[in-house]
Amino acid sequence: MRYILNAVKTFMLCAIIFPVLLSQCYAQSVTGPSEKPRIGIIGAGWMGGTVGRAWVRAGYHVMFSTRHPQELESMVKPLGKLASIGTPREAAAYGDVIFLATPYGAIPQISHDYAKELSGKVILDATNASGGHGSIFDEAEKDGDAVTNARYFHYAKLVRAFSSVWANAIEASSVRANDKLAVPIASNDPAALPVAETLVKAAGCVPVSIGDLSKAYLFELGGPAVSINTTEAHMRTLLGLAPQ
Numbered sequence: 158m159r160y161i162l163n164a165v166k167t168f169m170l171c172a173i174i175f176p177v178l179l180s181q182c183y184a185q186s187v188t189g190p191s192e193k194p195r196i197g198i199i200g201a202g203w204m205g206g207t208v209g210r211a212w213v214r215a216g217y218h219v220m221f222s223t224r225h226p227q228e229l230e231s232m233v234k235p236l237g238k239l240a241s242i243g244t245p246r247e248a249a250a251y252g253d254v255i256f257l258a259t260p261y262g263a264i265p266q267i268s269h270d271y272a273k274e275l276s277g278k279v280i281l282d283a284t285n286a287s288g289g290h291g292s293i294f295d296e297a298e299k300d301g302d303a304v305t306n307a308r309y310f311h312y313a314k315l316v317r318a319f320s321s322v323w324a325n326a327i328e329a330s331s332v333r334a335n336d337k338l339a340v341p342i343a344s345n346d347p348a349a350l351p352v353a354e355t356l357v358k359a360a361g362c363v364p365v366s367i368g369d370l371s372k373a374y375l376f377e378l379g380g381p382a383v384s385i386n387t388t389e390a391h392m393r394t395l396l397g398l399a400p401q
């Protein structure tokens with residue numbers, strides 16, 4: 158008798174639990190891709206702070222970091238619950254997507270020290286090799302900033318983004334309705350480009366995708382589309398792209 162009762166209980170439990178689990182799986186498959194990724198910012202100075210604040214305003218969870226995170230309190234606290242402060246390692250671990258905005262010379266150290274945390278993630282890379290010395294600057298001069306960075310972060314999905322526009326131009330674009338700032342982007346990973354496009358739009362700008370990193374020299378130092386801070390139509394002309 159006890160055996161039959163246990164069997165009935167088990168059957169009833171399954172009848173209740175399975176539909177609940179199934180509906181949760183279905184809900185996740187529907188809502189999952191549309192959920193906002195968490196963003197970890199490595200280098201929350203002028204550029205990282207500006208773009209990070211725009212993402213918080215757009216409803217993203219953002220962790221801001223520098224090597225002196227205690228100095229970020231006055232900027233981050235007023236942003237509310239979506240914003241947090243961490244060390245660079247914590248931001249690397251926190252972010253589904255990483256925004257890298259440090260001095261260029263820090264790339265060998267960051268790519269080495271946080272490889273475990275960054276592995277497999279989309280990294281939006283805004284860094285420029287200007288005004289420094291050392292082997293990475295020589296590599297960048299020879300191969301270009303984007304290609305060099307992709308080599309250092311070979312274990313991640315690197316997208317060149319925000320590197321060729323000014324932080325104050327991003328700030329201005331993020332709060333105006335029209336004539337949005339065009340932000341050229343490039344990546345060797347086709348699946349990472351839509352992620353970057355969404356985040357460029359969330360920062361109040363317009364993404365202009367140019368394809369893989371071999372073309373990123375067009376918006377690196379010496380290229381026609383660097384530091385122009387212009388509209389999409391003009392940017393497309395500068396990059397030799399067909400009008401939209």
Ligand SMILES: NC(=O)c1ccc[n+]([C@@H]2O[C@H](COP(=O)([O-])OP(=O)(O)OC[C@H]3O[C@@H](n4cnc5c(N)ncnc54)[C@H](OP(=O)(O)O)[C@@H]3O)[C@@H](O)[C@H]2O)c1
Nearest residue numbers: 200201202203204223224225258259263284285320323324
């Ligand atoms: N500002 C712009 O308009 C602009 C435009 C396009 C591209 N960029 C590029 O963006 C990058 C940052 O420029 P920025 O103007 O924002 O400079 P910034 O204001 O000096 O900010 C750099 C940030 O990187 C952090 N940092 C430095 N070394 C680090 C390390 N080893 N690990 C972790 N964090 C580190 C610094 O904080 P701690 O020293 O406290 O760690 C600081 O918060 C540069 O590569 C620049 O070429 C800037």
